[in-house]
Amino acid sequence: MKTIWKLFVGDIRRITSNVVSIIIVIGLVVIPGIFTWFNVAASWDPFANTGNLKFAVANEDDGYRSGLIPVKINIGDQVVNTLRSNDQLDWTFTTKKEAINGTKSGEYYAAVVIPKNFSTRMMTFFASDGDHAEIAYYNNEKKNALAPKITGQGADTVSAQVNETFSETLTSTALSVASQLANQLDKPAAQEQLTQFNGNISDFAETLTDASGTLRTFSTLTQSARHLLESSDGLIANVSGNAKSVGTTLKQAGSGVEDLTGALKTGTTALGTALTDSANSFTAMEADVDSLFGNAGTQAGNTANALRNQATNISKQAQSYQQIYDSLDALSANEKLPEAVRNAIDHLKTNVGTTITQLNDLASALNGSADNIDAKVSDTTAERAEIKKLAQQAATSVSGIKTDYESQLKPQLDDIATSITSTTTALNATAADLKGALGNLNGTTKTADKNLTAISSVLDSTADSLAGAGKKLGAFTGTLTDALNSGDMSAVKDVLSDNTDSLAAALAAPVKVKRNAVFPVKNFGSQMAPFYTILPLWVGSLLMAVTLKTTVSRKVRKELGDPKPHQLFLGHYGVFGVIGLLQSTFSLGGSLLFLHVQAVHPLLFMLSGWVSSLVFSFFTYTLVASFGNVGKAIGVLFLVMQISGANGAYPLAVLPKIISGISPFLPATHSITAMRAAIGGIYSNDYWFAIGALLLFIPPLLLIGLLLRIPLVKFNHWYVSKLESTKVIAA
Structure with missing residues (x-):
């Protein structure tokens, strides 16, 4: 040393x-x-300087003039005026050619081009066959390797930010146009046009509310499938001691859950799988009846307990089928569903009701046999035959329900799921938040029980969001309808001018994400x-x-x-x-x-x-x-x-x-x-x-x-x- x-x-x-x-x-x-x-x-802190990113805006909108409205409306100009006051990005207003060339050369990070027919297509919002207006968006991904990421949350977030800004601006503009009509309300044609507009908003609000109710029904069906799987596996466990786990049974049911459609279709698939599991449980029980009663003479206490356990699981299955019945009943009450769908639901309801009765009878027979075995007054041969008969009937009924469900109702429900997603996609933020909520279900949940519970929770929260947006729109149309019916045009003008901003914000982003940093770092x-x-x-x-x-x-x-x-x-x-x-x-x-x-x-x-x-x-x-x-x-x-x-x-x-x-x-x-x-x-x-x-x-x-x-x-x-x-x- x-x-x-x-x-x-x-x-x-x-x-x-x-x-x-x-x-x-x-x-x-x-x-x-x-x-x-x-x-x-x-x-x-590069994210504090996103306002230095140049975004080119080219407005080629020619405006719109209608015989019903004696003024020319240029919605593109209104969009540009709104963007001038937006300092989130460095908006540069130029021509279409310069915007695209500037994006290619790297002078601009991106460009948006408002087309010539923008106002014309925007005004179809008032027509019964209204169409969506489109804005061209150009993004330069070659300018810098990190350029798409340097804007706060990346290129996708920039696009979302632009989409939300435009969505709110366009919605506010559309409603502001209605406010301009108030200046012409003395003319019958203008009043008729405003009534048409109010009707379109009312229909959209009703669509959101209906979609919310349907989502809640899908959520209930998903929970019913989960309960049915649990009780079916419990019955098989009592019979053979080797039940498959719910997670294994539905290992593939949660695959592809990346959006609202995936969540809804996972619920319908889970119900089909649960019906198969239920039918199998009754088949297994029928095969096990002989061995149970064979031990009645030597192990009476154990046999009676086993019969009562089976009766308990069958009663749980009956409750699950009752939940399915109630969900189908709520779904069939929706008059907007196609007649073919409602007929399929009614047919399935009848079969489910019959199955519920059979299951209750089977549970009563099992409990009765258990009581007779305890009292040593059992006619085991007759009771065994009766229970096997009831179990066979239940298995046959459930198999029939499963066949009818897969062939007649499930395809219809999947179509409804797709249409509901189309409705919610109209609300920009809702679709994005749902994808974030559902995207990791497959990787982070280990059992189908957790998958189905999580999906049900997401469907309920989405239903709440849609119901909230529908309620806001409904309140707006109700107020406007009252003003129109009163004949007081000043009241109509107040309604239109006072609510455009809040209504636009509700349409642009009905769902807000509350972010909580874990181990926050300030920069x-x-x-x-x-x-x-x-x-x-x-x-x-x-x-x-x-x-x-x-x-x-x-x-x-x-x-x-x-x-x-x-x-x-x-x-x-x-x-x-x-x-x-x-x-x-x-x-x-x-x-x-x-x-x-x-x-x-x-x-x-x-x-x-x-x-x-x-x-x-x-x-x-x-x-x-x-x-x-x-x-x-x-x-x-x-x-x-x-x-x-x-x-x-x-x-x-x-x-x-x-x-x-x-x-x-x-x-x-x-x-x-x-x-x-x-x-x-x-x-x-x-x-x-x-x-x-x-x-x-x-x-x-x-x-x-x-x-x-x-x-x-x-x-x-x-x-x-x-x-x-x-x-x-x-x-």
Whole structure:
């Protein structure tokens, strides 16, 4: 230890013995910090500057003039005027040709073009066969690799932001046009047109309300399917002791649940699967009746209990069928459903009602047999035959229901599901929120029971959203209808002018997402600080290994009395470790004091840098001391892999499997994890686990440096002599 200390102190004295060496040390210390500060500052808060993104807007709208309205209406101009007051993006108003060419050249990030027939198609909103207006949207994805991502939440969010802005603007404009009609309300034709408009809004509100009710029925059917599966599997379990789990039965039922249609169709598929499971349970029970009654003489108590358990599960199935019956009854009450659908529902209701009666009879027979067995007055032969007959009838009835459902009703319900989705797609935010709510059901729920419960919950929440939007529209049309019926045209004008903004907002985004940050980080620069701090520290360690000698001169060895190899190895590392600590202190200290990088645990933030520097410097020192130039190449290879594989920027889940497989074996991975915990907060000791994983790199490095390095000395001498003989390659 004394020799190691003397070597370390001597290295410190020699490296600070002249101005040139001091300047080199200063350079080694500050380079990682400059690297870090420059990149963290550059990425500090790019999302606050999205208003600098240029969006071109070209308005070619020719306007609209009707014989009923003595004024020309140009809705495109109204859209442009609204956008002029919107500072979320840098709207640049130009011609169509310049907008498209500018987007191609990179002058504009994107462009929107309002076509010539925009007002004309917008005005079809008042007609019974109204059509949608369209706006062309051009997006330059070549301009910059990160350009689609730099706008807050990426190109998709920019599109959504533009869509919502336009949606609210267009809806407000459409309703404002109705307000303009109020100036012409003295003319009968204008009043008729306004009445038509109010009727269209009323129909749309009624459609939303009907869709809400239908969604609730689908939700009830889904829950009924879940209960039926549970009771069916319970019956099979009592019969054979080998029931399949509900999750296995419906493993595929939740596949494809990516939108509202997927959720609805999963519910209808689940009901079909539940009916199959139910029929199978009665078939299994019928086959097991003989064995149960065969034990009645020797194991009367067990037989009676088994019969009562079966009766309980059958009663649960009867309750599930009653829920299905009630749901079908509610669905058939919807007069807007096609007659063929309602007839199919009524036919199925009749069969379900018959099955409910049979199941109740079967449950009563089972309970009666159990009571007779306990009282030892059982005519087992007759009761056995009666129960088998009832079970067979139940299985046949359920199979018939399943066949009728699959062939007649399920295709109709799937069509209804598609039409409901079409209705909700008209509300921009609803569709987007549903996809987010449903997109991960397949991956995050482990059983069909949870899948069906989650789907039912989503359907109920969607129904609430649609009902809320329908209620708002209904209130508007009700107020407008009262004003029209009163004949007071000033009241009509007040209704139209007062409600356009709120009604437009309701149509544009009926659902709002409440975001709750877990371990919040106040800015993007702090989020990227681990990546931009750890990699420069690795680069700094490589620079040390390249700049400083990893061997001890003969003169120094002689002065120390020819120390042993392990003393030379450990003692000479001391200067590398000191410079590494100076690097991390300078870099991380500056990030905290000058850049004000967030750190919930400042001391642990510094500690993560100190430990990382020591491990990194020992890593590169050992490689170069043991393998020479080959060790330097290995250090560069690790740098390359850690840029993408250390989980510093892109999530490992979106990278190729080979990258995520390598990641745990990269030192920077654990350094970044520890630093993130210090910045955002520690959860379940994740910081200390990461530090521990980082320190696990030390033992194998000691093995290489203290044992394997010695046999490689002759090889390194031969390798160096060969390189020097070329007179070109530095050894």
